[in-house]
Amino acid sequence: MTFLGHSTVLVEMGDARILTDPVLFDRVSILRRAVNPLPARLYENIDVAVISHLHLDHLDYRSLRLLGPDTKLVVPQGAGDLMRRKGFDNAIELPSGRSIDLGEGLTVTATPAHHSGFRPPLGPRAEAVGYLLDHDSERVYFAGDTDLFPEMSEMEGVDLALLPVWGWGPNLGRGHLNPASACDALNLLKPRAAVPIHWGTLWPMGMGRVTPHRLTKPPIDFQRRAAETAPDVAVLLTPPGETVPIPR
Numbered sequence: 460m461t462f463l464g465h466s467t468v469l470v471e472m473g474d475a476r477i478l479t480d481p482v483l484f485d486r487v488s489i490l491r492r493a494v495n496p497l498p499a500r501l502y503e504n505i506d507v508a509v510i511s512h513l514h515l516d517h518l519d520y521r522s523l524r525l526l527g528p529d530t531k532l533v534v535p536q537g538a539g540d541l542m543r544r545k546g547f548d549n550a551i552e553l554p555s556g557r558s559i560d561l562g563e564g565l566t567v568t569a570t571p572a573h574h575s576g577f578r579p580p581l582g583p584r585a586e587a588v589g590y591l592l593d594h595d596s597e598r599v600y601f602a603g604d605t606d607l608f609p610e611m612s613e614m615e616g617v618d619l620a621l622l623p624v625w626g627w628g629p630n631l632g633r634g635h636l637n638p639a640s641a642c643d644a645l646n647l648l649k650p651r652a653a654v655p656i657h658w659g660t661l662w663p664m665g666m667g668r669v670t671p672h673r674l675t676k677p678p679i680d681f682q683r684r685a686a687e688t689a690p691d692v693a694v695l696l697t698p699p700g701e702t703v704p705i706p707r
Contacts, residue, residue, distance in 0.1 A: 460619065463497055464660035464699035466517055466604065468621055472594035472705070475565045478508045479601045479621070483522040488515045490627055490661040493674055494699045507531040507561055511603025512587035513538060513578035516627055516661055520545055533559065533567055535576065537585030555588050566593040570614065572605035574634040597705055600648065604657065606634050611647035619705045620650040623657030625677035629670040638680035645689035652693040652706040655681045660699060
């Protein structure tokens with residue numbers, strides 16, 4: 460997997476290239492990218508993009524158009540009509556708890572998430588979900604944006620968990636994991652390894668000098684806490700643009 464920043468991750472399983480919550484431009488609404496621009500090779504020839512929910516920093520129409528019209532999109536229940544209105548005819552709605560076989564041995568399953576699914580400022584509303592990505596003997600869990608929920612303990616055999624540990628500002632609202640609660644998630648999921656995501660990438664314009672440690676500290680706090688509370692899980696600190704193998 461390659462962490463592209465915020466909630467965007469390139470997962471390569473077999474011959475499939477899967478992109479999570481693609482945000483590929485330097486600005487999204489009032490947010491700007493705080494790290495280097497992305498090289499195009501990281502989001503070329505994508506087979507499927509999975510969208511966890513409709514918030515602006517997770518569903519970005521410009522970024523999806525950049526992937527090309529033939530790219531499959533898996534979206535939460537309630538988002539299909541919106542995607543078709545925006546010209547994305549290759550979008551597949553997947554309710555939480557349902558799976559879809561995308562061929563080449565890749566299965567995608569939508570999982571619960573405790574987070575708002577409302578798209579500001581005027582809607583619509585759809586589910587907020589995470590995804591299990593299964594290929595042969597490999598399983599990757601992409602949490603999307605979520606708070607802790609007990610059903611995490613039902614996800615068995617996760618090789619790599621992509622867990623949010625912060626957000627895009629100096630404070631977190633409801634429905635998010637922070638370094639401490641993300642460690643609680645490790646003890647429910649029991650993955651072989653985890654990569655902290657959803658940190659250090661997007662920041663409100665004009666707030667560059669406000670609590671700048673929030674851009675770098677959350678994943679380090681997560682790793683330190685995980686070493687104490689979930690020592691059997693390998694925590695892989697992955698700066699944006701870096702690649703790590705999926706542990707088997």
